[in-house]
Amino acid sequence: MVGEIHPRKKQGFKIFSNGLELAVKILEILEKNKDMILAREQVFKGGNYYQKSKEIATIITNEVGRRLGVIDRIIEEAQGEELKKSSSLLRSALRVGSYLVYFDRKEPAGILAAMKPFLEKKGGIGLIKRLSYVLRKVSKYKPKVKADIEAVCFWYYFFPEWITRKMIESFGEEKTIKIMEEMNKTPYMSVRVNTRKISKEDLARILGERYQYELEIVKDMPFLKLEKNYPVMKIEEYEKGFFTVQDFVTAAGIKKMIYKLPEGATVLDCCSAPGRKLSYLMQERNDLKVFAMDISLERLKRMIRDFKRLGIELPYIIKGTATKVPLKIEFDFVHLDVPCSGSGTWGKHPERRWLTEEDHFKECIIIQREILKEASRLTKKDGYILYSTCSLWKEENEDNISWFLSENRDFELIEEERSYPVRASTGFYHAILRKT
Numbered sequence: 001m002v003g004e005i006h007p008r009k010k011q012g013f014k015i016f017s018n019g020l021e022l023a024v025k026i027l028e029i030l031e032k033n034k035d036m037i038l039a040r041e042q043v044f045k046g047g048n049y050y051q052k053s054k055e056i057a058t059i060i061t062n063e064v065g066r067r068l069g070v071i072d073r074i075i076e077e078a079q080g081e082e083l084k085k086s087s088s089l090l091r092s093a094l095r096v097g098s099y100l101v102y103f104d105r106k107e108p109a110g111i112l113a114a115m116k117p118f119l120e121k122k123g124g125i126g127l128i129k130r131l132s133y134v135l136r137k138v139s140k141y142k143p144k145v146k147a148d149i150e151a152v153c154f155w156y157y158f159f160p161e162w163i164t165r166k167m168i169e170s171f172g173e174e175k176t177i178k179i180m181e182e183m184n185k186t187p188y189m190s191v192r193v194n195t196r197k198i199s200k201e202d203l204a205r206i207l208g209e210r211y212q213y214e215l216e217i218v219k220d221m222p223f224l225k226l227e228k229n230y231p232v233m234k235i236e237e238y239e240k241g242f243f244t245v246q247d248f249v250t251a252a253g254i255k256k257m258i259y260k261l262p263e264g265a266t267v268l269d270c271c272s273a274p275g276r277k278l279s280y281l282m283q284e285r286n287d288l289k290v291f292a293m294d295i296s297l298e299r300l301k302r303m304i305r306d307f308k309r310l311g312i313e314l315p316y317i318i319k320g321t322a323t324k325v326p327l328k329i330e331f332d333f334v335h336l337d338v339p340c341s342g343s344g345t346w347g348k349h350p351e352r353r354w355l356t357e358e359d360h361f362k363e364c365i366i367i368q369r370e371i372l373k374e375a376s377r378l379t380k381k382d383g384y385i386l387y388s389t390c391s392l393w394k395e396e397n398e399d400n401i402s403w404f405l406s407e408n409r410d411f412e413l414i415e416e417e418r419s420y421p422v423r424a425s426t427g428f429y430h431a432i433l434r435k436t
């Protein structure tokens with residue numbers, strides 16, 4: 001996967017070695033902040049690195065992240081000792097090295113040579129010796145795989161056993177395998193065209209002709225589907241606010257609301273930041289009176305920056321919790337894109353399948369229900385609630401809606417829809433409710 005660079009050629013060696021150094025640093029930060037995107041941002045902005053080294057580090061950390069628990073098991077069984085006893089630096093170097101040796105079939109000696117220049121400075125000769133010993137063991141390691149579905153999903157699809165059990169309970173074996181396969185495919189990228197500034201045909205032509213992006217126009221929505229993860233946020237058309245990065249699958253509920261809402265409707269978006277769904281609604285409907293809230297100031301600031309870039313008027317902004325909204329008015333539309341377990345995003349963010357706690361979704365349900373309860377008070381008669389999550393679990397989706405309807409007899413379910421991951425797209429659920 002990272003094999004185009006020949007480690008023995010001088011320049012290529014340096015680029016490769018720097019790539020491994022960056023990957024190790026990213027994994028060290030990931031241990032603390034549990035957020036791969038932020039960890040990469042933090043490491044990449046800190047120095048003057050080759051673009052190619054950053055690309056190598058991105059590929060390696062993505063693939064290590066996908067296999068995190070599997071790699072840890074390989075290392076622990078190979079060295080006969082728990083990884084938690086090692087320093088964060090050694091653990092991260094072992095993870096990078098073991099991925100390259102076991103999954104990418106690289107020679108331990110070549111990997112050690114590439115890691116030596118930076119590890120020697122930070123960890124000393126003892127760390128290099130340990131790494132050398134373990135990588136040689138890993139190169140000869142053969143797992144004893146049991147013939148059961150949990151073992152298959154662990155070793156071949158890289159999912160922890162508890163996720164396999166939970167998916168099988170929800171979807172059965174065949175669908176579980178299908179979801180895992182799709183989550184492991186190379187993701188496509190999707191961008192929403194800012195139709196206030198440019199048509200989707202014109203943007204498609206620019207991206208195709210000027211940047212040679214392979215793309216398709218999405219039918220009936222202002223979206224383009226790009227074949228892969230192009231660096232779209234670095235081009236001038238992004239700066240000009242011609243588009244925003246957004247998975248069109250997650251815009252399905254808002255698309256319906258664009259057509260349902262009456263002229264001049266009042267809107268409260270309770271978990272709005274960074275505002276992708278809201279800016280879609282507002283770019284298509286400039287007649288709405290909108291309040292946007294979120295608990296995170298950082299994310300609200302990102303939202304404001306993005307609205308300015310897109311040239312969309314800012315809503316009234318409230319920083320606070322949607323479980324206790326400081327407003328006494330009622331709205332035609334209350335949007336609840338609630339915090340959730342994120343189990344539908346394990347294709348795009350593969351490391352999160354290893355970093356998420358098994359019981360995390362139970363905490364999410366408590367907040368989701370409190371937010372739903374508060375929304376019932378804030379919805380006008382004949383008004384709508386759009387509830388959505390990027391979770392696969394029915395406890396956060398259909399079960400929450402059934403619970404809400406049983407507690408609120410004055411609401412009816414208009415429609416609900418689920419989409420499952422395809423080429424690592426987001427697994428998404430939405431329900432539209434109306435107050436009668």
Ligand SMILES: C[S@@+](CC[C@H](N)C(=O)[O-])C[C@H]1O[C@@H](n2cnc3c(N)ncnc32)[C@H](O)[C@@H]1O
Nearest residue numbers: 271272273274275276277295296321322337339
């Ligand atoms: C799924 S994200 C929202 C994405 C956003 N709707 C968009 O389209 O870009 C969930 C959001 O809920 C926010 N959040 C978490 N707990 C909250 C709470 N108690 N009240 C309000 N917002 C909350 C998070 O900060 C996060 O921004």
